[in-house]
Amino acid sequence: MKAWIGKSVIAIGLIHSIFGLVVFRPTIATLLDERLLNTVDGQPDRERVFWFLFTGFAWLILGALIDWMERSGLRLPRFSAWVLLVMTGVGVVIMPKSGFWLFVIPTIGLFRRHQLLEKPEAVHEPP
Numbered sequence: 001m002k003a004w005i006g007k008s009v010i011a012i013g014l015i016h017s018i019f020g021l022v023v024f025r026p027t028i029a030t031l032l033d034e035r036l037l038n039t040v041d042g043q044p045d046r047e048r049v050f051w052f053l054f055t056g057f058a059w060l061i062l063g064a065l066i067d068w069m070e071r072s073g074l075r076l077p078r079f080s081a082w083v084l085l086v087m088t089g090v091g092v093v094i095m096p097k098s099g100f101w102l103f104v105i106p107t108i109g110l111f112r113r114h115q116l117l118e119k120p121e122a123v124h125e126p127p
Helices: 005-023 025-033 044-071 078-094 099-117
Strands: none
Touching: 005 025, 005 044, 005 099, 025 044, 078 099
8 A cells, every 4th residue: 555644644734834834924033033932922823823833843743653654564543543533523613714624635544544454355165
């Protein structure tokens, strides 16, 4: 099987991070001007930027881990598909106009991969 699920999560993390860097550029510039130390606490616009970028970074790490497991021939646990499904579902319901829809593809891929791996082989019994 091709290793593509981790790469798709990495792509989502990249899209998310690049979008955040572009859209929140003025706020990021202010944070950098203030040298980052203790520049976020209690300021909702800055907290939003931090969590937006931090989440993108976390998805990059998650995608890299999934990709490594796929390329190493390690099987992702079944619960990983359910976790991704719940995360995607909650995100889509709470923020329907967001990028959470992108996670539908790797979620389906994980469920499909488990379905293919667990398919019992055909047993040929003599007539």
